[in-house]
Amino acid sequence: MKLLTANRLTDGLVLWYRDGDDLSGWTENAVDAARLDDEAATALLDVWKARETLLVAPYLVPLVDDHTLVKREYVREFVRANGPTIGQTALDTAKLQNRGEVF
Amino acid sequence: MYVYDQFDHAVVAARNAEFKDQVARRLAGELSEDQFKPLRLMNGLYLQLHAYMLRIAVPYGVLSSAQMRTFAHIARTYDRDFGHFTTRQNIQFNWIKLADTPQILEDLAKVEMHAIQTSGNCIRNTTTDQFAGAAKDEIDDPRPWAELIRQWSTFHPEFTFLPRKFKIAITGATRDRAAIRVHDIGLQLTANGFDVYVGGGMGRTPHLGHLIKSGVPGEKLLSYLEAALRVYNRYGRRDNIYKARIKILVSALGPQEYARQVEEEWASLDQAKIDAPYAEIARIKSFFPEPDYTAKAFDAAALDRAKAADPGFARWVRNNTLAHRRDDHVSVTISLKPTGLPPGDASSEQMDVMADLADDYGYAELRVSHEQNVILPHVAKADLYDLYQRLDKTGLSSANVGKITDMIACPGLDYCSLANARSIPLAQDISKRFEDAGYTDKIGDLQIKISGCINACGHHHVGHIGILGVDKQGEEFYQILLGGRADEQAALGAITGKGMPAEAVPAAIERVVNLYLELRTDESERFIDTVGRLGREAFAGALHEPA
Numbered sequence: 001m002k003l004l005t006a007n008r009l010t011d012g013l014v015l016w017y018r019d020g021d022d023l024s025g026w027t028e029n030a031v032d033a034a035r036l037d038d039e040a041a042t043a044l045l046d047v048w049k050a051r052e053t054l055l056v057a058p059y060l061v062p063l064v065d066d067h068t069l070v071k072r073e074y075v076r077e078f079v080r081a082n083g084p085t086i087g088q089t090a091l092d093t094a095k096l097q098n099r100g101e102v103f
Numbered sequence: 104m105y106v107y108d109q110f111d112h113a114v115v116a117a118r119n120a121e122f123k124d125q126v127a128r129r130l131a132g133e134l135s136e137d138q139f140k141p142l143r144l145m146n147g148l149y150l151q152l153h154a155y156m157l158r159i160a161v162p163y164g165v166l167s168s169a170q171m172r173t174f175a176h177i178a179r180t181y182d183r184d185f186g187h188f189t190t191r192q193n194i195q196f197n198w199i200k201l202a203d204t205p206q207i208l209e210d211l212a213k214v215e216m217h218a219i220q221t222s223g224n225c226i227r228n229t230t231t232d233q234f235a236g237a238a239k240d241e242i243d244d245p246r247p248w249a250e251l252i253r254q255w256s257t258f259h260p261e262f263t264f265l266p267r268k269f270k271i272a273i274t275g276a277t278r279d280r281a282a283i284r285v286h287d288i289g290l291q292l293t294a295n296g297f298d299v300y301v302g303g304g305m306g307r308t309p310h311l312g313h314l315i316k317s318g319v320p321g322e323k324l325l326s327y328l329e330a331a332l333r334v335y336n337r338y339g340r341r342d343n344i345y346k347a348r349i350k351i352l353v354s355a356l357g358p359q360e361y362a363r364q365v366e367e368e369w370a371s372l373d374q375a376k377i378d379a380p381y382a383e384i385a386r387i388k389s390f391f392p393e394p395d396y397t398a399k400a401f402d403a404a405a406l407d408r409a410k411a412a413d414p415g416f417a418r419w420v421r422n423n424t425l426a427h428r429r430d431d432h433v434s435v436t437i438s439l440k441p442t443g444l445p446p447g448d449a450s451s452e453q454m455d456v457m458a459d460l461a462d463d464y465g466y467a468e469l470r471v472s473h474e475q476n477v478i479l480p481h482v483a484k485a486d487l488y489d490l491y492q493r494l495d496k497t498g499l500s501s502a503n504v505g506k507i508t509d510m511i512a513c514p515g516l517d518y519c520s521l522a523n524a525r526s527i528p529l530a531q532d533i534s535k536r537f538e539d540a541g542y543t544d545k546i547g548d549l550q551i552k553i554s555g556c557i558n559a560c561g562h563h564h565v566g567h568i569g570i571l572g573v574d575k576q577g578e579e580f581y582q583i584l585l586g587g588r589a590d591e592q593a594a595l596g597a598i599t600g601k602g603m604p605a606e607a608v609p610a611a612i613e614r615v616v617n618l619y620l621e622l623r624t625d626e627s628e629r630f631i632d633t634v635g636r637l638g639r640e641a642f643a644g645a646l647h648e649p650a
Contacts, residue, residue: 007154009129009130010130010200010201011154011155011200011201012150012151012153012154012155012199012200012201013153013154014152014153052132052135052136053130053132056136056150057136057150070577071576071578072574072576072577073577074577075516075525075574075577075578075579076152076516079517079525080152080153083153084153084517084518084527085525086528086531
């Protein structure tokens with residue numbers, strides 16, 4: 001399972017692919033991102049890589065299951081999905097990490 | 104302050120018009136991201152984790168009140184109401200829209216600012232002592248020389264595509280507050296000209312700069328720098344990004360051989376075509392006169408009474424003011440390190456207040472320090488209590504300059520796409536751990552510097568206590584370095600003990616600090632001196648919880 005993500009060209013904000021073939025099918029809310037099987041994810045990535053007037057640097061985020069990121073990408077994608085963690089203590093965030101959920 | 108002439112205005116206006124067109128072409132799909140990326144970077148525009156980040160140059164850290172107000176305007180109008188002052192004496196805005204960037208650059212140009220030389224493999228914004236022109240221990244004012252270097256280096260046709268970025272720092276005081284030994288070129292201004300240190304730097308392979316030439320006359324500075332850059336540009340490792348900084352070249356050649364080649368190159372140059380004529384140096388110096396100091400009656404007894412009545416003020420005066428060349432003035436550091444908040448951040452309201460205070464008490468001038476604070480370089484002692492009270496109303500009266508909570512921290516993985524670990528939440532935790540003013544003052548001078556990756560934007564190599572965030576199989580881990588310092592006795596810290604998760608770091612630092620308090624000879628022996636006397640290993644055991 002994978003998620004497809006990118007930054008929006010106009011403002012750089014993080015987007016997640018939900019469905020469809022235009023920008024309205026992308027969401028800022030990672031919870032709503034489509035869980036894609038590997039084959040579909042790769043095909044969609046190729047499609048969106050070619051649409052540079054909308055997005056910057058699309059890529060795939062691997063998942064262990066519907067909610068859990070592959071460990072190595074965890075912190076970076078957690079921050080991308082949730083925004084800066086500033087304001088939380090490191091301990092709060094560590095607890096969140098232990099929960100093992102992305103969003 | 105330097106004031107733009109017609110050439111400066113024309114250069115900035117032309118660059119802004121060019122970039123406006125490039126942004127329009129990117130948005131219209133006429134430029135691909137691969138084509139556009141180097142163009143936006145040359146204008147200080149990065150794409151970070153969450154949004155575009157615009158890094159604006161504050162040449163040698165010197166700001167007018169009008170320029171600070173423009174930062175407040177940008178924060179309020181185009182960003183999320185705050186900005187982040189950086190270790191390059193610049194400012195970054197973290198939530199910029201691509202389409203807004205041309206207008207932001209136009210707004211900046213109105214106050215003689217831009218985002219040139221804040222990215223790319225060029226000569227970056229030259230940095231210097233934040234107390235330049237004010238400090239009592241200053242030999243000569245480095246600002247005119249920094250301005251001369253700015254004019255020489257901006258769009259220098261030979262040095263726009265160097266093997267890697269290139270950073271120059273200058274100090275004109277006996278105490279090095281500009282960290283010159285960890286710059287590609289560090290310049291020490293002396294009574295006999297410039298001492299030139301080359302090959303310093305941090306990143307994954309830290310080096311201290313080597314003295315390759317003493318007493319370069321000011322009027323020959325540019326040709327000597329040109330020779331130093333030429334040798335680097337010719338032989339720097341363009342084949343390997345990790346070995347492309349000048350420190351690697353100087354290390355490979357050896358400082359003596361590098362110096363010999365620079366000397367040879369210098370001799371071959373037509374120096375008269377490169378060096379600024381005396382008249383030009385004099386013209387630039389004329390922009391940095393002494394302020395028209397206001398004669399204000401200073402009542403020392405009244406100041407003492409205010410300190411006695413307000414212990415917070417007394418502590419602030421003790422920690423946040425520095426001796427000025429005039430006895431009736433001081434330099435004031437406005438700490439941007441309040442307990443529990445991101446180091447170096449300021450809201451638009453705070454920026455406006457700092458601008459107002461500069462107008463009312465500081466001859467309309469401010470500075471940004473590489474320690475991520477803001478300075479009013481010239482404040483009459485008679486105004487100190489009024490100034491403090493107004494700072495206090497806006498959350499700007501933290502009295503911790505030079506203390507353990509006056510940390511440097513890079514943006515880390517909360518913003519930066521290069522980072523491996525977060526820096527700011529850790530800084531927040533440490534500042535809460537040490538928020539007790541009495542405890543912090545007892546500890547005395549201690550510099551913690553935190554980087555979220557090996558690129559070392561948080562200067563962890565030269566922190567008395569350095570903290571380096573690393574990715575350990577998908578988890579954030581932090582390595583602790585002890586014994587670094589960036590001053591005139593510059594030294595690189597060394598990793599001490601084993602890495603640890605974020606939640607273990609504040610307690611580990613507290614154990615180290617408490618051990619220092621036990622081991623120091625007396626209150627005058629600073630943490631860094633005790634580490635120097637006893638060695639880092641004396642503290643290694645304290646980093647980890649006793650089994």
